[in-house]
Amino acid sequence: MPGNVVSATLRSGLFTRVVGKRILFFQEVPSTMDEAARLAASGTCDGTVVVASSQTAGRGRQGRSWVSQTGNLYVSIVFRPSMPALPMLSILAGVAAARSIRKTTGLDPRIKWPNDVMLGRKKVGGILVESVVQGQTVDYAIVGIGLNISLETQSDQEIASFATSLNQAAGRTVAPEDVLRQLLQDLDSLYLQLGQAANSPLIDSPLIEWKTLLDTLGQRVEVTWGKDRITGLAEDVDDLGNLMLRRDDGRLVTLTAGDVTLGSSA
Numbered sequence: 514m515p516g517n518v519v520s521a522t523l524r525s526g527l528f529t530r531v532v533g534k535r536i537l538f539f540q541e542v543p544s545t546m547d548e549a550a551r552l553a554a555s556g557t558c559d560g561t562v563v564v565a566s567s568q569t570a571g572r573g574r575q576g577r578s579w580v581s582q583t584g585n586l587y588v589s590i591v592f593r594p595s596m597p598a599l600p601m602l603s604i605l606a607g608v609a610a611a612r613s614i615r616k617t618t619g620l621d622p623r624i625k626w627p628n629d630v631m632l633g634r635k636k637v638g639g640i641l642v643e644s645v646v647q648g649q650t651v652d653y654a655i656v657g658i659g660l661n662i663s664l665e666t667q668s669d670q671e672i673a674s675f676a677t678s679l680n681q682a683a684g685r686t687v688a689p690e691d692v693l694r695q696l697l698q699d700l701d702s703l704y705l706q707l708g709q710a711a712n713s714p715l716i717d718s719p720l721i722e723w724k725t726l727l728d729t730l731g732q733r734v735e736v737t738w739g740k741d742r743i744t745g746l747a748e749d750v751d752d753l754g755n756l757m758l759r760r761d762d763g764r765l766v767t768l769t770a771g772d773v774t775l776g777s778s779a
């Protein structure tokens with residue numbers, strides 16, 4: 514990604530109240546998650562954003578690494594939510610990522626539980642939430658979002674089999690600053706909405722939008738977590754975004770994490 518994507522984003526205006534009130538850009542860091550955590554631990558404000566052009570140790574869920582070459586978006590945001598709001602952050606990030614892709618490219622992204630951002634059967638983005646909690650208080654949470662804008666999948670057969678990029682899917686060059694601006698604006702409005710939801714039960718929950726984006730529901734799936742694997746029908750998600758899986762023996766189990774492989778619909 515030539516130049517500084519944050520300067521380009523700000524040049525055309527960023528209209529947010531919390532998310533992005535402070536934004537830091539790095540040419541290269543080990544991981545934006547660590548930079549954001551360092552800032553959070555030293556008291557940075559709610560909504561601080563860290564963006565890097567590349568990462569040398571980008572990480573994903575389940576201890577996996579996240580390919581982080583230049584040309585894609587690597588963003589981490591510091592939040593200071595209440596304890597009940599903490600599980601919603603991942604959901605907000607999924608909805609914001611999907612909205613930003615749809616608004617800037619016209620593509621129709623979907624979500625594979627728990628929060629892989631998909632275009633067709635290929636992954637275009639991922640979300641990682643890490644938090645520090647003391648007793649009943651959330652010290653801080655870091656929401657990490659990686660979006661493939663111009664990921665070179667053709668040169669790597671393995672990546673090409675499961676990942677895609679916005680440029681590839683849209684068949685044109687997508688401006689990363691447009692996606693970043695939209696992502697931060699959507700995340701900001703969803704985060705503000707979350708703060709108001711307790712007082713205004715009529716506000717449409719982001720959870721409803723997230724559920725409509727979920728491709729997983731109604732499908733037979735295999736869920737793996739480390740060496741554990743469990744198969745069944747993905748029946749629903751609960752209010753915290755956990756997957757409710759109907760096993761073949763009829764029992765309903767609630768899964769808080771895992772990797773889903775889609776089978777056929779029921």
Ligand code: BTN
Binds near residue numbers: 574589638639658660
């Ligand atoms: C996943 O496994 O799907 C989650 C991937 C999250 C990647 C993002 S890129 C920005 C932030 N920094 C990281 O090291 N990881 C997250």
